[in-house]
Amino acid sequence: xxxxxxxxxxxxxxxITKAVTVCFGFLTMIILTRYLGRxxxxxxxxxxxxxxLFGAFADWGTATIGVREASKEKEKQDKILVNIFLLRLxxxxxxxxxMLLAAFFMPLKIANPxxxxxxxxxxxxGSLILILSTIKASFAVVFQTRLEMQKFAVGDITASxxxxxxxxxxxxxxxxxxxLIMAVLxxxxxxxxxxxxxVLKTIKFRISWDKVFVKKFLKESLPMGAVLLVFTVDNxxxxxxxxxxxxxxxxxxxxxxxxxxxxLILGAAYFMNSLLPVLSQxxxxxxxxxxxxxxxxxxxxxxxxxxxxxxxxxxxxSPLAVRLITQNRFGEFFDSVLVLRIxxxxxxxxxxxxxxxxxxxxxxxxxxxxxxxxxxxxxxVLLNLLVIxxxxxYGAAGVxxxxxxxxxxxxxxxxxxxxxKFPSPFHFPKTLVQLIKQRGRIF
Numbered sequence: 001x002x003x004x005x006x007x008x009x010x011x012x013x014x015x016i017t018k019a020v021t022v023c024f025g026f027l028t029m030i031i032l033t034r035y036l037g038r039x040x041x042x043x044x045x046x047x048x049x050x051x052x053l054f055g056a057f058a059d060w061g062t063a064t065i066g067v068r069e070a071s072k073e074k075e076k077q078d079k080i081l082v083n084i085f086l087l088r089l090x091x092x093x094x095x096x097x098x099m100l101l102a103a104f105f106m107p108l109k110i111a112n113p114x115x116x117x118x119x120x121x122x123x124x125x126g127s128l129i130l131i132l133s134t135i136k137a138s139f140a141v142v143f144q145t146r147l148e149m150q151k152f153a154v155g156d157i158t159a160s161x162x163x164x165x166x167x168x169x170x171x172x173x174x175x176x177x178x179x180l181i182m183a184v185l186x187x188x189x190x191x192x193x194x195x196x197x198x199v200l201k202t203i204k205f206r207i208s209w210d211k212v213f214v215k216k217f218l219k220e221s222l223p224m225g226a227v228l229l230v231f232t233v234d235n236x237x238x239x240x241x242x243x244x245x246x247x248x249x250x251x252x253x254x255x256x257x258x259x260x261x262x263x264l265i266l267g268a269a270y271f272m273n274s275l276l277p278v279l280s281q282x283x284x285x286x287x288x289x290x291x292x293x294x295x296x297x298x299x300x301x302x303x304x305x306x307x308x309x310x311x312x313x314x315x316x317x318s319p320l321a322v323r324l325i326t327q328n329r330f331g332e333f334f335d336s337v338l339v340l341r342i343x344x345x346x347x348x349x350x351x352x353x354x355x356x357x358x359x360x361x362x363x364x365x366x367x368x369x370x371x372x373x374x375x376x377x378x379x380x381v382l383l384n385l386l387v388i389x390x391x392x393x394y395g396a397a398g399v400x401x402x403x404x405x406x407x408x409x410x411x412x413x414x415x416x417x418x419x420x421k422f423p424s425p426f427h428f429p430k431t432l433v434q435l436i437k438q439r440g441r442i443f
Contacts, residue, residue, distance in 0.1 A: 049255070380399060
């Protein structure tokens with residue numbers, strides 16, 4: 001198979017895998033919201049949010065930079081991948097300890113002492129899930145480097161199916177919250193058994209610690225890790241603050257809407273991931289500014305339509321979506337409808353932020369992007385501290401819109417300084433004509 005075919009096949013596999021895991025994720029969410037109700041579902045999602053949050057410390061950019069570095073050294077590739085795996089394992093242990101400390105010292109607003117104890121126990125279990133999650137992601141580095149993501153897809157889908165299946169059985173026999181969190185742990189263990197077998201068939205796994213490489217690798221990973229950490233914290237901090245300031249019920253309402261939000265912005269992420277190599281190809285502004293301006297405008301047109309349609313669909317079908325997920329618990333989760341409608345505006349802005357953000361990265365201006373992310377995080381945290389005590393999850397959703405707005409205007413003006421052009425919101429008819437003339441090709 002040619003390299004271009006391998007890249008295309010790996011991209012397709014990742015999209016299909018994501019679609020399958022999202023489907024099982026929604027099925028799991030349906031049975032959990034119906035069984036747990038608002039308060040306990042909020043506790044469940046609070047634990048999963050902390051896993052993602054502390055998981056950013058465990059990753060620290062080593063996955064992305066790991067693929068890059070391992071791809072450079074074909075002869076030493078196996079040794080490099082093993083060293084990356086070991087380093088990430090050590091980082092995950094450190095992050096797990098931090099999460100374990102959070103289980104005992106993090107402030108939680110829960111009136112019932114028994115429910116608070118259950119949640120803290122869940123966070124302890126979550127610290128173990130964090131380690132397994134990092135190992136799973138480390139195996140993804142191996143398969144991505146070898147352009148064999150179909151192998152990782154097997155493990156990823158296995159985990160999703162196991163989480164759904166075990167959760168379904170536990171709900172049927174009324175086992176409660178802690179066993180449901182344990183179900184995630186067991187599912188990841190099952191997935192790792194499959195992935196370990198496939199990894200050992202792919203590389204020679206010989207433990208050999210290379211201090212020189214690890215030191216250099218950490219130095220390379222630090223900037224990327226800082227960016228990823230800031231964006232992860234910015235994405236999840238509102239849920240954590242809701243749990244600390246307003247309690248589990250607020251987390252349950254907000255998390256249901258935000259999970260739908262996370263899925264809906266994937267369209268922009270996949271589109272811009274596919275477009276990044278094209279943008280990077282024309283990154284020399286002295287030579288290709290005109291071409292880049294055309295790509296930038298046409299991409300804006302496509303994202304404008306995608307984001308606009310999603311806003312309309314979310315505004316119209318939010319009640320139906322929440323009702324389908326929560327079923328007989330719809331009354332408890334009714335406020336999620338308005339929260340989701342508020343977040344629809346954030347989805348619209350997020351689509352444009354993917355365009356400006358990826359353009360900045362393609363032009364090699366990552367340092368500025370980090371500054372933008374840091375400013376957005378500070379803005380997000382400070383504003384949430386002000387509005388969550390008074391407006392709860394509605395306030396958190398509103399702050400998400402304001403944060404996306406801030407990012408949009410800062411990045412829009414920065415791209416303008418580079419390209420000397422603002423995208424026009426009235427240009428789409430021309431792009432549509434171009435799309436028809438060239439049978440789907442617009443770049």
